[in-house]
């Protein structure tokens with residue numbers, strides 16, 4: 531770890547906390563963040579040359595695994611023609627058509643550069659479209675770091691103890707109403723109180739920023755019904771679940787159609803991209819067809835479009851999703867079996883190729899309270915044990931894990947062998 535240590539020390543002199551995104555800093559687990567030099571397939575390699583089986587997968591987008599050859603070639607080919615034009619290209623149309631084909635509720639699509647931009651823009655659109663101010667989000671859900679959404683947020687904000695960040699004016703935060711994930715009664719109650727001024731509900735259909743919590747039966751259906759009743763816009767934040775929990779995302783997996791959908795890095799095969807889209811009737815309110823402003827010089831960047839199209843094309847491979855889901859199932863069942871053998875209280879969740887491990891004696895984790903009450907000390911010990919054994923999990927207990935196409939049987943077996951050694955010492 532010598533090189534990572536040196537790099538971390540050097541980084542802290544010029545980069546706040548030594549990292550460009552807080553979750554990378556290992557604050558939740560302690561120790562030195564591993565500085566990464568390359569990634570390939572299911573592996574990443576750190577500055578000291580140590581190889582890890584990677585379950586972060588750049589926080590989700592690498593459904594095909596790292597350094598996919600076709601994506602890489604598409605990026606290189608596109609780069610021959612220039613890096614950024616600030617003008618429209620055919621690739622953006624092909625991308626919008628492709629997204630619409632895979633996620634039919636996205637009748638129109640606007641490209642942006644990140645998940646944060648996607649959710650921030652979708653919220654503005656919902657407010658402008660409905661003429662209402664308030665938004666409903668769920669405690670522990672994370673939708674990027676826009677002001678309105680950094681209220682009782684999950685992910686790094688929760689890990690670092692600032693789920694409602696300083697710097698967000700109270701005047702802004704007052705319009706964000708937070709309710710409990712998987713609790714329809716709490717949503718009904720807030721709508722009964724101020725439904726006339728609620729523009730939208732934004733939800734991660736599988737909450738991947740408080741570990742991995744799938745929706746309970748009827749929850750997403752209930753949100754759809756409430757939005758219909760009150761004329762609010764239902765926004766699915768599919769930054770994590772898009773093209774991952776099913777080829778058509780969570781909306782396909784659970785059979786619920788939102789009004790707007792937000793997508794993130796997955797749509798660029800890992801490049802810095804995002805998109806939001808949905809009903810034509812709503813999207814036409816965006817500039818230049820409508821008055822609600824939203825813009826970006828780099829939006830629809832040709833390199834990102836090339837990477838994204840190469841990634842999305844490969845998702846049509848027959849049996850791809852069944853195979854990744856089977857690997858994920860084998861992994862979580864393996865963790866559970868081994869924990870049981872060592873009498874360690876543990877439960878797991880999964881949705882498609884996303885998974886979560888919870889150190890708790892709760893039988894099934896379905897909400898925020900249960901997620902944050904898990905045994906953090908034990909997670910920390912487990913985390914470092916796995917790292918030593920060459921398995922890289924998200925360095926925070928509130929983050930979902932991700933399995934790729936290249937996490938084959940041998941990789942899952944190697945991970946479980948590592949877990950057995952680590953559990954034996956917990």
Ligand SMILES: N[C@H](C=O)CCC(=O)O
Pocket residue numbers: 551552553554589672685686738739929
């Ligand atoms: N949970 C986040 C991804 O959506 C973690 C990534 C980050 O904040 O850098």
